[in-house]
Amino acid sequence: MSSYVIGAPLADERFFLLLHGIRGSLDKVATTTGAYLVENRGEIAAAPPWDSGGRIEAHLKERGYLTDLSQEQERGLMVDTATALHEVDLASNPPSFVFVPAYTCNLRCPYCYQSHEMHAGKGDFATVMTRERVDEAFRVIDGFDRPGAVARHLDLLPPSGKDVSQAGAVGKLGLFGGEPLQEATREIVGYIVERARNRGSALWAITNGVQLDLFADLLGPDGLAELQITLDGMADLHDSRRVGPRFRHTFHKIVENIDRALDADVRVRVRMNVDRSNADHVARLNDLFMERGWDEHPSFSAAAAVVTGEAKHEQLVSPADLMELTRALRTDGTSCVSSYEGHALNIIRRAIAESYPFQRAVNCSAETGLLMFDPRGDLYGCWDEVGLIGRRIGRYGGGVLDLDEEVVRNWLSRFPGAIEQCSRCPYALIHTSGCANTARVDSGSIFAAACEGFQAYFPRSLAESYDEIEHQLLGNMPPARTRTRSLPIVQVTSG
Structure with a gap:
């Protein structure tokens, strides 16, 4: 067998x-x-x-x-398959480019994995990106804005053979922080949007949404086109978690700003960070979304995700429990909140369409080329490591890109076929080895598995998703009103 x-x-x-x-x-x-x-x-x-x-x-x-096949022969088949998928990943994916306009944040959410010193703007963290830094970042983008550019720069792929003397237009650029959309970054974000529009690019941002109204003129498909915004429950609980020195009551402000973004035809993904203290608010938030009509808006989606204890990456509520909760909400066909069903749903849909269901072998854009430009001239290749000098992957500025090629090559060499444990795992081409940063924290190396409980919840998710799809196809039940649209935003551990 x-x-x-x-x-x-x-x-x-x-x-x-x-x-x-x-x-x-x-x-x-x-x-x-x-x-x-x-x-x-x-x-x-x-x-x-x-x-x-x-x-x-x-x-x-x-x-x-x-x-x-013997077990070793079958493992060889797994490695060969993963390697083929990985080569396609490296060759077909353009790098992801993200601006970090500032490290400061207007909130002090207690579970955030970034440091208080960073968000308070102490020392070098007080720096706000300048126009000169933005221009230097775009020079790098102009040189790397094509599929496989970082991998080819590191000789991990053969040269493309195409004329790349003229830079093309990146589809979307990202904004991250700290908090990228706050009063202190208004001017420089406006400049980034201007530069992006001139090259035919829109932007997405991961933001707390508290001061989004200051950016109203930048919202829209040709500006700030996609946003991930967090609500952690109804006002009473949310306002005890998403708080800052000047912002003690943020819930209603964020809700108003979500309305403002949707009215501007911005794609909005609401994220709920769930632990034991607020799990019961998932249903209440779902009701709120439906009361405001967001569930009917074509640009809206919502997802719940577990919060982890960052020091040890301990799950404070399990993905299996959270998925059971969101599944229960769907039973009456009135839920617009998803959690961890996406893996199973995508696989089943591809299999039913008679296409190969495993489409990639990397876990996130950090493993195909992620360049995050910080305001100090440092480059980072992982969301969880932004601002940690010892984890930077290089520097940019003065017309020079100085990559630590060994570090970047390691990132781009991580995939299930390169990890012994993953190569023997039946879930390897689905979970794609999990988060590299989690693996580093847990084992000291990114070349290790970060299973994150996947084996415990995926089989049941697969079966339940199949049951739902089969019933819908056979007409035995009305289709659930479940929004599963996703933004091209890499999921951040603590949002």
């Missing part, structure tokens, strides 16, 4: 859903067959519940659940 079988029982207990972690096969089988394959992964089928040599066995072989 294959070592890469994944599966879970369906709501109809007679049936079991199988997924092959390399082949991408998706099959609905008898529960006795599916459970036997999952429980005995990698073993010889000594007493299978199907007839030896019969039709069922032939089908299981054809789909990859039964194999003539």
Whole structure:
């Protein structure tokens, strides 16, 4: 039996859903067959519940659940598949470019992973990006704004053979912080938007939304086009968590600014950071979204995510528990909040469409080329490491880009086939090794797995998502009003 079988029982207990972690096969089988394959992964089928040599066995072989390969040969197939996907990732993805206009923040959320010194603007953290820094950053962008540019710069890919003397237009640029959209950054963000518009680019931002009204003239598809904004519950709880020196009551201000952004045709993704203290507010926020009509807005989506204890990356509420909560909200067809269903839904949709369900082998843009320009002239390649001098990947300025090529090459060399534990895991091409920074914190190296409980919740998510889609396709239930649109924003651990 294959070592890469994944599966879970369906709501109809007679049936079991199988997924092959390399082949991408998706099959609905008898529960006795599916459970036997999952429980005995990698073993010889000594007493299978199907007839030896019969039709069922032939089908299981054809789909990859039964194999003539040894465990090491099958692992080799996994590594080869992951390597092929990784090469496509590196060659087809342009670098991601992000501006950090300032490290300061107008809030002091207690669970934030960034330091108080950073948000208070102490020492070098007081620096706000200048126009000269912005111009220097765009010089770098002009030289790297094509697919595979960073990988080719590091000789990880062969030269493209194309004329790249004229820079093209990056689709979207990012803003991050600290808090990128605050009073102190209004002037420089306006300049970044101006420069981006001149080259045909729009911007996205991860923002707390408290002072978004100051940027009203920049909102829209050709300016600040996409926003991720956090609400942690209704006003009573939210205002105890999302607070700052000048902002003691932020809930209603943020809600008003979300309305303002949606009215300007901005794509808004509301994020809720969930721990034990506010899990019961997910349903209340969902009701609020629907009362305000946001769930019907084509540019709105909402997602809940667990907050972690950053020092040890301990989950303060499990993804499995959170997913159970958001699933319960969907049962009456009136939820617009998702959590961790995206992996399963995307795989099932691709499999039903008869395409290969595993589309990439990297976990985030840090592993294909992420260049984050800070106001001091430092470059970073990971959201969680911004502002930590010892983690920078280079410097920019004075017409010079000085990359620490060894560090960047390591980032771009991380994928499941390069990690022993991942190469033996049936979930490797789905979870793609997890967050590299989490792996570094937990093990001391980015070349390690960051499982983050994925194996515990994914099989059930797969089965539940299949049940929902099957029922909708067969017309046995009304389709749930679940918004699962996602922005091209890398998820940040603590938002």
